[in-house]
Amino acid sequence: MLSKLYGQKGISLMGVSKAVLGEPAIIEAMIQGGVRIIADSRIETIQKMKSAGISAQFVLLRTALSQAEAVVKTVDISLNTEIETLQHLSYYAKAYNKTHQVIIMVELGDLREGVLPCDLVQFVRQTLTLSHIKIVGIGCNLACYGGVKPDRKNMRALSELVTLLEAEFQISLEIISGGNSANYEWYKSTPDLGRVNNLRLGESILLGCESVNRKAIPGLHTQAFQLIAEVIESKKKPSFPFGEIGYDAFGNVPTFQDRGIRQRAIVALGRQDVLVSGLQPNGRLEIIGSSSDHIILDSKNYNLQVGDEVTFNLDYGSLLAAMTSPFIRKQFVASKSHTSHAAA
Numbered sequence: 001m002l003s004k005l006y007g008q009k010g011i012s013l014m015g016v017s018k019a020v021l022g023e024p025a026i027i028e029a030m031i032q033g034g035v036r037i038i039a040d041s042r043i044e045t046i047q048k049m050k051s052a053g054i055s056a057q058f059v060l061l062r063t064a065l066s067q068a069e070a071v072v073k074t075v076d077i078s079l080n081t082e083i084e085t086l087q088h089l090s091y092y093a094k095a096y097n098k099t100h101q102v103i104i105m106v107e108l109g110d111l112r113e114g115v116l117p118c119d120l121v122q123f124v125r126q127t128l129t130l131s132h133i134k135i136v137g138i139g140c141n142l143a144c145y146g147g148v149k150p151d152r153k154n155m156r157a158l159s160e161l162v163t164l165l166e167a168e169f170q171i172s173l174e175i176i177s178g179g180n181s182a183n184y185e186w187y188k189s190t191p192d193l194g195r196v197n198n199l200r201l202g203e204s205i206l207l208g209c210e211s212v213n214r215k216a217i218p219g220l221h222t223q224a225f226q227l228i229a230e231v232i233e234s235k236k237k238p239s240f241p242f243g244e245i246g247y248d249a250f251g252n253v254p255t256f257q258d259r260g261i262r263q264r265a266i267v268a269l270g271r272q273d274v275l276v277s278g279l280q281p282n283g284r285l286e287i288i289g290s291s292s293d294h295i296i297l298d299s300k301n302y303n304l305q306v307g308d309e310v311t312f313n314l315d316y317g318s319l320l321a322a323m324t325s326p327f328i329r330k331q332f333v334a335s336k337s338h339t340s341h342a343a344a
């Protein structure tokens with residue numbers, strides 16, 4: 001649906017695989033959904049996807065100088081912002097008799113990666129002198145560190161930089177990658193996309209929402225991922241700890257509200273596995289606390305039994321952590337309702 005939504009106005013998609021650690025079953029689903037390019041921030045994950053036989057064009061979202069050789073060997077395109085790194089990439093590309101393609105990332109206010117617009121012409125001039133590097137596009141990334149929203153102003157600035165570079169160097173830039181899942185509102189509301197013709201989407205594909213307000217995108221499934229944990233204790237207990245209160249396991253002095261005796265449950269899941277603040281338990285359960293290996297639930301007088309399962313929805317941060325935890329078993333369930341849901 002996203003391929004169609006964005007494709008109808010000429011925007012191609014990179015499917016971003018990092019939140020699911022490049023799980024081949026999920027990446028195959030992205031490709032079946034019309035994504036031709038898979039992008040990840042970790043070279044190791046791209047190597048894993050290639051070994052699993054995934055056939056797509058691969059883009060590296062975060063390039064480290066020390067990995068230049070592996071980058072050239074493994075990926076078609078990498079995102080870059082430093083000339084030293086590009087020099088190393090060119091060196092290894094020459095050694096492997098390849099041309100390495102790059103997208104130069106431009107800083108448009110969010111203050112994560114990007115060449116400042118005032119330095120861009122000089123940066124591109126230097127890059128063009130590198131014999132085995134081809135600049136295939138420019139891009140920007142917003143709403144990650146600074147929370148800056150993609151809007152008409154910063155997207156227009158990106159388009160203007162494209163025009164400027166093309167005129168200055170007589171080149172044509174193929175890929176103008178305007179951003180990520182945060183670009184949805186801008187896309188829906190702008191009368192003019194300018195030169196933007198690509199987005200890199202992780203969260204929208206995986207969780208069905210845009211990432212500025214975390215609003216569901218109409219027609220998309222927002223519960224494709226479910227985290228299931230086992231109840232290991234279920235008891236009526238006071239809600240106010242007894243004894244003298246000092247530091248908890250994470251060095252904080254906790255405060256508590258006395259809600260009297262409550263039915264509580266503990267599930268075998270903790271901060272080592274997941275970002276607890278991004279979990280939403282199903283049903284009437286409420287998360288009241290967590291430590292490395294335990295999440296404590298107020299079960300609202302619902303008498304969970306030891307061995308019962310509790311199901312959680314996850315946000316992007318929780319998904320990222322859960323997929324990375326070796327303690328969480330990943331199981332892929334073919335969804336029968338998939339076709340009818342997509343049709344609706």
Ligand SMILES: *Cc1c(COP(=O)(O)O)cnc(C)c1O
Nearest residue numbers: 016061141180181200201202203
């Ligand atoms: C993670 C990442 C994305 C994907 O972001 P979502 O919000 O998941 O769509 C896009 N671009 C870059 C550079 C990233 O690091």
